[in-house]
Amino acid sequence: xxxxxxxxxxTSSGCTIIGSRYGEPIDVAHSRLEEGxxxxxxxxxxxxxxxxxxxxxxxxxxxxEYLDITERQLGINLNVVGLDWFKVAFxxxxxxxxxxxxxxxxxxxxxxxxxxxxxxxxxxxFGFQLFFxxxxxxxxxxxxxxxxxxxxxxxxxxxxxxxxxxxQSVDSGSHGIEMRGTPVSLGQRTLEMRTTGRKKKGxxx
Amino acid sequence: xxxxxxxxxxxxxxxxLPGCASFERNQGVENAWRDPxxxxxxxxxxxxxxxxKALGPPSQVIGLGDQTxxxxxxxHREGKAGIFLIYNWVKEDTIYDRAIFFFDQNGVLREYGFSxxxxxxxx
Numbered sequence: 001x002x003x004x005x006x007x008x009x010x011t012s013s014g015c016t017i018i019g020s021r022y023g024e025p026i027d028v029a030h031s032r033l034e035e036g037x038x039x040x041x042x043x044x045x046x047x048x049x050x051x052x053x054x055x056x057x058x059x060x061x062x063x064x065e066y067l068d069i070t071e072r073q074l075g076i077n078l079n080v081v082g083l084d085w086f087k088v089a090f091x092x093x094x095x096x097x098x099x100x101x102x103x104x105x106x107x108x109x110x111x112x113x114x115x116x117x118x119x120x121x122x123x124x125x126f127g128f129q130l131f132f133x134x135x136x137x138x139x140x141x142x143x144x145x146x147x148x149x150x151x152x153x154x155x156x157x158x159x160x161x162x163x164x165x166x167x168q169s170v171d172s173g174s175h176g177i178e179m180r181g182t183p184v185s186l187g188q189r190t191l192e193m194r195t196t197g198r199k200k201k202g203x204x205x
Numbered sequence: 206x207x208x209x210x211x212x213x214x215x216x217x218x219x220x221x222l223p224g225c226a227s228f229e230r231n232q233g234v235e236n237a238w239r240d241p242x243x244x245x246x247x248x249x250x251x252x253x254x255x256x257x258k259a260l261g262p263p264s265q266v267i268g269l270g271d272q273t274x275x276x277x278x279x280x281h282r283e284g285k286a287g288i289f290l291i292y293n294w295v296k297e298d299t300i301y302d303r304a305i306f307f308f309d310q311n312g313v314l315r316e317y318g319f320s321x322x323x324x325x326x327x328x
Contacts, residue, residue, distance in 0.1 A: 014290050014291055015292050016293040016294065016295070019294075020298075021296075021298045021299065023300070023322065024322045040307065041315075044305060044317065045318055048303060048305075055267070108316075134293035149265040150264065172267075174268055
């Protein structure tokens with residue numbers, strides 16, 4: 001009887017796959033990146049505009065990023081306990097990432113380069129949902145924020161610590177860059193006193 | 206009795222039949238650099254003024270020492286979803302159409318480039 005209940009419970013449950021893709025894979029195979037030879041013009045011609053760009057002392061840095069997030073959920077219908085309209089969903093998220101970092105000198109000549117492709121575990125989640133819903137259970141917001149170019153004009157409209165540090169922000173394009181998903185409790189960001197809490201929301205958070 | 210039957214039936218059908226959804230959204234500046242009627246930039250000749258007149262305000266202006274960068278970005282997000290109760294899927298793609306222009310101290314174009322991925326401009 002128990003086995004039958006388990007079987008019925010599992011067969012009437014729903015699996016969900018939620019995918020989000022940001023940008024296109026970086027095509028490094030068709031380019032010749034040579035330090036001291038390749039210049040900014042060639043890079044922009046081969047790869048187009050970078051995801052992030054910033055001035056550096058004695059040059060500039062460009063980063064190209066690609067992100068493919070997948071969340072897989074197993075849903076178990078709760079009809080065995082009398083909750084016909086609900087399920088519990090267990091989700092696990094992973095992200096396939098690519099990044100190309102290019103550092104140039106003052107003359108626009110390539111000084112350093114690195115390309116990486118990796119898959120990272122972005123966490124697990126659990127949710128109590130209506131059985132016909134397909135909602136995410138894994139928090140992916142640290143990876144899926146809007147590009148800094150969309151927040152550029154709002155730099156002085158944030159909370160006070162954010163505004164006071166806008167001049168040195170890594171979002172300004174003049175003080176370095178950071179990859180998607182970088183914790184906010186790092187480096188220059190610590191001065192902005194940002195929080196990752198769910199309750200505190202605002203322009204600066 | 207009949208008044209209640211139809212909404213109940215509709216609700217039952219909504220809840221039990223498979224469903225699908227699709228959505229899309231654009232954000233950012235208009236990608237006029239994809240418009241064939243806009244003159245192609247010429248390195249060493251086109252100026253900051255020409256670019257702003259042709260494409261409008263950039264998404265971001267960056268100071269790179271003795272260079273100025275105009276960065277244009279349009280984001281297109283589209284998604285599809287299938288709800289089949291036993292198996293559900295949601296797929297979302299975000300495409301970035303970008304243009305970048307590097308100018309020298311005199312405001313003359315030094316380098317420029319467009320992203321390989323592009324969004325069809327509005328007609």
